[in-house]
Amino acid sequence: MCRQTGRLITRFFTRTNTAIIRCLLLACWITSPVAQAQALSEIRSSGAINLCANPQQMPFSQRGDSAEGFQIDIARAIAEKLDVALNVSWIFSKRQAKKVGCDFYAGVARLEDGDSKYLLITDPYLRLEFKLVTRDDGPIINSVEDLKPLVVGVSPGSIASHALAVNHISIAVRFADEASRLQALADGLIDAAVVTNVSAGWFQADRGKLQVFDAERILATQLNYDYALGLRRSDDDSRNGFNQLLAEMRSDGSLANILARYGLK
Template identity: 35%
Template structure:
């Protein structure tokens, strides 16, 4: 739900609420997927880091959290949710897409997952003899295809990682978060996750809270909450429950 969400909100504005209105209602709305761990889930025992962070943010604001479940980003304009988490910070985008981003709270990106013991240490190590799993239509797919690196197309990161674990591909271009959660969920069948490659700027990005056309008071309150939750270690602790170690934003 990154850049696609930005475009949708620009094209189809939905009602926005001020901080005072949110406080008066006693609840803040968060758009999230009902079955997309580690991000979010309707399952209370393992709600996902978006739901846990959303609850922590809501508590900082003095309200409760109300999840609004969406399966695809196209549904978001028809919701009344106030927040979307894990939004990509695109510094090249025009400044007003109808929503604002908070201060970034971690850095993510597409990296390579490889079998344990692999000699591949970065994207530049890939060759014509290396078959790489990629998501259809992704930037990674385009860049590797331009380099004539053999690619195998998958629908999701999870499918790629399963194929990698089954030795069907030699590497997988996946997000760092998804790969870390895969290792957490499959401790006996994990993969090696390479560091984010800052020499590939199209494949790394900062992540922030998206706020639907907030007033200044809401934006300031969310920024203060994010900064406090980062500084206290709360955000790191939430993600750690899903086996994820966060990278600091740039």
């Protein structure tokens, strides 16, 4: 049933981190007739929009009383523009995903081959860029040779981990998500980390300064990709409507304000 999405994930696996892959997997899993997604016209009529998000993936999303992540902030802004309530289903497993219906994900990769069988992808609202970061008092990284004495935290199975391995760089993959990777860096358990610009910006806004380097240039490989909304079982009219909402958020500055809270300019 998920053959096409599986092929997408296979091509995408080495280009991203575990958090974003999970979003694509969940899009495949939540296809049960028990709970159906709504088109934009149905969302307006029902008075509520349903979001699926990971409860433990800051700065992307997190369940709690304080910061909830930029995906939640963007989803809330979209709900306000539609004048509907926002319902969030906090999920991170196949079993949970099958029990809920969500209308959209606030963050999926927009790849060159476009939509999957179960997702329509909107215009991108952000470019995710991968960075090599060190502590403020850590080493300067000008080339892959500068990484040779270091231990680098990186997402397991990613193209970045492969590029580090073929260059004989010591890697640590036990810190699977970016928040734990940055915490390990702060605690001195690793010397450097590969994370997105979102996580690097969020850490610096919240915790302190990092030295930030372009991972694509250092590792001489393609890592970056566009980031967009993923619409479940929707239609082109709905996608056009969400694209218009994103355009309005760019125009009125609300999108920039949300991203700025996470250290992105």
